[in-house]
């Protein structure tokens with residue numbers, strides 16, 4: 856249909872370098888009408904967005920506990936701990952690679968996990984607090 860033709864023109868215009876200046880004008884004109892226009896634009900727009908966004912999860916520290924207490928993530932994922940309590944806490948690996956040090960109210964600590972494994976952690980001030988980061992392997 857017309858939509859398929861429009862996509863083909865767009866790919867050729869981007870991939871083959873300088874060409875007929877009229878091609879761009881035709882692409883813009885053809886993509887404007889109809890509800891299918893966003894479908895044409897999305898593959899181009901999605902590429903830079905995907906590369907600019909690294910995977911991450913957020914662990915809230917609230918009510919003197921970690922929420923969620925356990926997270927399972929893929930290697931390369933960044934975990935953000937956000938202290939939403941009114942007092943200080945830490946996120947300190949029991950025998951692992953990360954230690955936030957003191958996190959005052961409102962502080963954020965981040966750590967990127969590259970190696971698979973289980974990483975239990977707790978708070979140096981409140982040993983009844985505990986959590987686990989599970990980095991999935993293959």
Ligand SMILES: [Cu+2]
Nearest residue numbers: 944978980981
């Ligand atoms: Cu604490």
